[in-house]
Amino acid sequence: MEALTRDFFLFLSKNNFLNKLAQNSGGNFAAGKIIGGTNFQSSIRFIRELNKQGLSVTVDHLGEFVDSKEVANERTEECIQTIEMIKKENLDSQVSLKMTSLGLDIDRDLVVQNMTRILDTAEKNQVMVTIDMEDVPRCQATLDLFKQFKEKYHYVSTVLQAYLYRTEADLADVSDYNPFLRLVKGAYKESPEHAYPEKKDVDENYKKLIAQNLLNGNYTAIASHDDQIIEFTKEFAKKNNIPNDQFEFQMLYGMRNKTQLELVKQGYKMRVYVPYGLDWYGYFMRRLAERPANIAFVFKGMVKK
Template sequence: MLRDLFIGLSENQLLNRAARNYGLQLGAQQVVAGTNITEMMDSVKELNQAGIACTIDNLGEFVYDKSEAIRAKEQILAVVKAIHEQQADAHISLKPSQLGLDIDYEFCREQIKEIAEKASRDDIFVNLDMENYPRLEPTFRLVNELSEEGYTNIGTVIQAYFHRALKDTRAYRDMRMRLVKGAYKESPAVAYQKKQEIDENFIRIIEWHLLHGKFTSIATHDDRIIDHVKRFAAEHDIERDQFEFQMLYGFRKDLQLALAKEGYRFCTYVPFGEDWYGYFMRRLAERPQNMNLMVKQVFNKKTNTVIGLAAGAFLLGRLSKRGK
């Protein structure tokens, strides 16, 4: 119920626009690294100084206009330039939908190709994030076509809650891969619904990719998963330069630093921009424990009031639909 609530909130365009108008006044600055490139790069440099790499996400939701998609591309190109000029230990994460996937496939492909080309010249990796199930095949198609054109600086994401996750992990064994549990509401026909099943599949694809794949990024805040990976890597003599742990900016800072100090490669997912609301809600949906972290690290009374009102609006909307 709680997960459905936050996914529903993340997809509410009205609330997304309202949250954007507030900027980061509600406390989201604790988990979003500013609204512009300068603020974000300051955060990246601070993390780099602590021995932590970064993957940078220019936030954006509900892009259905080509001009907006082009602006997003230009912003990402500016991030690539900033990484190169400042010699930051960072790479790019991008969402195909922000670059026009829901508008026109070929248009989106050319947009991403331009980013991949610029990033390739600057020796910067580009990760194509996975979104919901309807965008799964088009995103894999983008990855395949760019790879066929010779771009070796691209990778993508496997979401453990999909039944097909292990098959896809095997298919992309030669590609740098981020492995995650998944953060969207999906049908039981295509995705596991129970936490235990998702966790078991997550461990399954992590182990397979560590043993057979290229570089593996393991994105989790789950202590049990992290401890399992440590033991598995040690037992199978997997070198630490073959994988990294990833966590979200602003979450479990002490653990991020501790893992880096232990000698594990670590990468923080650094989102920035004014369009932070959908990202924020999906992080709450993705793992209920994130709510506790939010309460401790982010929410002030004003934030709680706004989230409460948003939740109430969503539930009232659901109830009104049922009454029709």
Template sequence: MKWGAARFVAAESLPKTVEVVEGLNKEGLVVALDHLGESVESREEATTATQASIDILDAIQSSGVDSNVSVKLTQLGLDIDEEFCLENVDKIARKAKETNNFLRIDMEDSPRVDVTLRIFNTLLDRYGKEHVGLVIQTYLYRSEQDVLELGKKNTNLRIVKGAYKEPARVAFPNKKDVDDNFIRLVKLHLQNGNYTAIATHDEAIINHLKKWLKEKNIPDDLYEFQMLFGVRNGLQRELVKEGYKVRVYTPYGKDWYPYFTRRLAERPANVFFILKNMFRN
């Protein structure tokens, strides 16, 4: 399993990760670094995770690589205490502002959306849209309303389909509806003049949006494509060649297990990819 995870995880240590980012930058890709981990159970673990993201921002500044940072609030103590989590993520957001960088808050499962929005809005008021942004999942019925609300504050949003198992009570059970909502919400946010990270590996959606972006003359500096490290590598580089900005979400660290198993669940073919390579080597 660990061997398989290497396809989706940059490295275990920060210095090695910075080398990987340098390599991606050389290929014209920009990066979002994520220190792996979620759902910590103790304050000590949350404090350590907070420091890890601050260290990433320092390493980005000192190495000069082109990367920002993503975090998950459950890693920063969300399930322990909301106020404690806010204190932690505030330290990272402050560092992001000090180093002229950007902090993206990932979105986790649906029971955590409201509290994530509360914390995010506090940070947005403190640090501004140039330094903090959020993720919206198009499988949730509520997301259109959230995009409209966040749009009023010109929030920088990463739009994704959503990676968690959700009940039909809160999320579209049919993939087609999730896909249609993805396209709808990307267009909505962009037409309201807001920065949008189009985060998908879905080539049909990407092609549809490329055409639409041209037709509507959406400025190049209002959007970027985003994909996961190790997924659709060829497509990432093709988009760069065509002149699009592409950011690779690049996880690193030792706590790779939950992240890796989500990638496998999304696409069981990944298991075969790993097995094939195991037998080859």
């Protein structure tokens, strides 16, 4: 039944008619619930609300797998303006982006050009830019780009996925760069050739990676809604004298709001991932596919709790 529901929402996520309808509706349904707004400007008031509650933010302009140079360049321009606005508005926010949104599927040089402009701006404004990790065919290219940028820039970080067999070796590989790393379970549908098919193995590997990265002395963002992972991190940090300022928790906007605030109260750094943009419909359906119970907060207005 669970698999059926998941497949149903994934099917809906790819429906062009519903996607267009959602874009035309202006995102009012989702704004302030699962996305900030349909553009960065309209997301600012929600980011401020989060900041006021002690929550840090990272923003992400929705829409990956860009297949035209013009759109990739527009994305770059928009990202530069977002970074400048974060600084100007004095927001406690970073930026997350995907290499495919800057043209990875078109031309690697285009991504390098676009990212160089973005990271020059990030460095000047001291705003961290995290390169989200995408699916397996883009993983090596993403890591190679990260390492290339990290040679020159401080304000760049990336993500590693616990469901991939390769990640332990990748963690060792990037460790010398003293990276700020976000560790996640992994969001894409990958084959058993590349990824652990069983949740319990993903969870075990996740804990191993968190422990390793913390012991390496590198800053670690644990991006998970899973209590078991959060408790593991807290206990591991305590036992190994890892200071609270060497790690942070991250969750998606609108998910587990009470837990987010509870973690802040306990003295942990908590960052909320706030997506924005017209392409909110597919994002929403993918969240429902992950956890159909998420639909409840939309209808019950649970987000205000």
